[in-house]
Amino acid sequence: MEFANGNIAILEVARAYATDKIQPRTSLKIIKQEAGATAFTFSTSEPANVYYTLDGSRPTYSSPKVALAGMREGVQSITVYSDPTVNWFSIDIAGNVESNYKPDGQGSNYNRQRVDVQ
Secondary structure (H helix, E strand, O other), X not given: OHHHHHHHHHHHHHHHHHHOOOOOOEEEEEEEEEOOEEEEEEEEOOOEEEEEEOOOOOOXXXXXXXXXXXXXXXXXXXXXXXXXXXXXXXXXXXXXXXXXXXXXXXXXXOEEEEOOOO
């Protein structure tokens, strides 16, 4: 019975993965503002990779990806020293891309937000 429960759980996870059609949603979250610098990160509706740009360009799979800051620290924060427009999109483990954005195509329906530095 002990092993059967584990096998059932594996099948449930596999089924959830196979039927996942829900796109992740992300938002930019300011963490800290001080004179001359602003730190931010992204908040996601589910585990997802977030790709972003700070130079105003369209985000793609070649863009920087938010990484873990450490085992227990969560995701890294990004510190900027000017007022960039951040462009980003997210993709979950099942391959669902936020807003049906096409990172390798010509889409423009990625997220964008200006980050102000004081």
